[in-house]
Amino acid sequence: MKSATVSVIGRPSAGKSTMVNTICEMKVSITSPIPQTTRNKIRGIYTDQRGQLVFIDTPGYHISEKTINKKMQEVTVSALSESDIILYILDGKRAPKKEEEVIASLIKEAGVSTVCAINKKDILTKEEEEDVRFFLKNRFEKSPILLTSAEKDDGIDELLIELFRLAPEGELMYDENSYTDQNxxxxxxxxxxxxxxxxxxxxxxxxxxxxxxxxxxxxxxxxxxxxxxxxxxxxxxxxxxxxxxxxxxxxxxxxxxxxxxxxxxxxxxxxxxxxxxxxxxxxxxxxxxxxxxxxxx
Ligand SMILES: Nc1nc2c(ncn2[C@@H]2O[C@H](COP(=O)(O)OP(=O)(O)OP(=O)(O)O)[C@@H](O)[C@H]2O)c(=O)[nH]1
Ligand SMILES: [Mg+2]
Incomplete structure (x- = not known):
């Protein structure tokens, strides 16, 4: 049986919370078109015959001097080091720039197995997809790179296959019927x-x-x-x-x-x-x- 914690990381509005909700088949994390909607670490739990994945949805990483953003950054960094796997979500609609560089280097620094998802497949052009793929290929040579639509539930089964492949053997951390640990x-x-x-x-x-x-x-x-x-x-x-x-x-x-x-x-x-x-x-x-x-x- 496999068991892993998966930190979900990415820029604000990349679709992290939408992804966690889609995988857990339940609204465990709130979503909105406004960046930086998620303020706290949210755990969403997915269990099937393969084992259990505990997703940690984190606030989107923004480079900013504002205090609240600093706190958000700290939350993100600590989530990285705690997890067995990192699920790195990129908004395929936005060409990777400085902010994406910072996240990518943080992830690399953490040294944790990483799965990359180019999200918003439903609205991407081939060119946009290739741009993001190029960015990832140069930085995450060994990581699987998947194309997903968290909103339309597309590419999620393939994503789960990769996550379970990287997950270590272990016992269930939560009851098989739970989908979140929030009060x-x-x-x-x-x-x-x-x-x-x-x-x-x-x-x-x-x-x-x-x-x-x-x-x-x-x-x-x-x-x-x-x-x-x-x-x-x-x-x-x-x-x-x-x-x-x-x-x-x-x-x-x-x-x-x-x-x-x-x-x-x-x-x-x-x-x-x-x-x-x-x-x-x-x-x-x-x-x-x-x-x-x-x-x-
Ligand atoms: N078209 C499309 N829109 C998506 C997809 N996934 C998420 N969205 C939209 O993108 C916006 C941001 O989604 P969230 O899930 O809140 O993003 P987040 O990464 O959790 O954002 P923060 O918590 O602010 O960091 C919402 O309006 C979603 O409906 C997708 O696969 N396709
Ligand atoms: Mg969110």
Missing amino acids: LEFRISEIIREKTINLLEDELPHTIFVEVSDLEYDEDENKVWIRAFINTERDGQKGIIVGKGGENIKKIRQASFKDIKKIFPGSKLELDLRVKAVAKWRNNQAVLDKIFRDMNK
């Missing part, structure tokens, strides 16, 4: 964050933080009750999230409800969603601590 509060808050940024992407891409304050289960009524807060940095941003006559918050609530319901099939669900302003949460140590605590769960 419930974190998964719920991530779903709400996804719906909020995807609805209001132009207005407030990275300025929100979602917190589940209450999560209760009533056994007699088989009912799950959740209260969550969308925290903004400034009071003025509250209005954007709430929207005219509450139309935005209503949409966010409806879309979140649908996904959260999948976590609790067969139970009644009540979702109380509110918005509040927390002064400068980026600089608020308590909030940052919570984010980085969740990251290491």
Whole structure:
């Protein structure tokens, strides 16, 4: 039996989280067209008769001096050294430049077996594919290079074959039915964050933080009750999230409800969603601590 941890690495928006979701056949990590959506390490688990692969989805690596990006970089580097295999995902639509160089050299430095996936096959021209292939061939002579579409579930079986080929022998790390190790509060808050940024992407891409304050289960009524807060940095941003006559918050609530319901099939669900302003949460140590605590769960 094979068993491996697989770090998923690549530039922002390459399709890392989409890939983990497609492989695990479940939404374990949120996705969006906005770069740097994934903030924490997310584990997605895939098990079949060959064994188990534990995917660690990481924040997209950006070269930047901003503090939050530095933290993200640290997360990426530590993920690299921890894993048995690296799954390096490249957005085939973007010609590799300086940023891609940095990632490639980090991966090489880690000295871990690597599988490369040129992603977004569904929208690539032959020329674009060849560009990325050329970049990889010069740097990863010994690594398999695959062409995938994480979104359209194309090339994924071939990818799994390569990953299992490189995986060491070992016992299952998680129960064969699990697909993630995230706690419930974190998964719920991530779903709400996804719906909020995807609805209001132009207005407030990275300025929100979602917190589940209450999560209760009533056994007699088989009912799950959740209260969550969308925290903004400034009071003025509250209005954007709430929207005219509450139309935005209503949409966010409806879309979140649908996904959260999948976590609790067969139970009644009540979702109380509110918005509040927390002064400068980026600089608020308590909030940052919570984010980085969740990251290491
Ligand atoms: N056409 C196409 N789009 C894709 C594919 N895979 C991902 N995408 C899209 O690319 C965007 C980014 O995908 P994510 O999975 O969030 O990317 P990521 O690498 O996790 O990004 P960060 O977490 O921000 O680093 C989303 O809009 C996806 O729908 C693909 O195979 N084909
Ligand atoms: Mg992501």
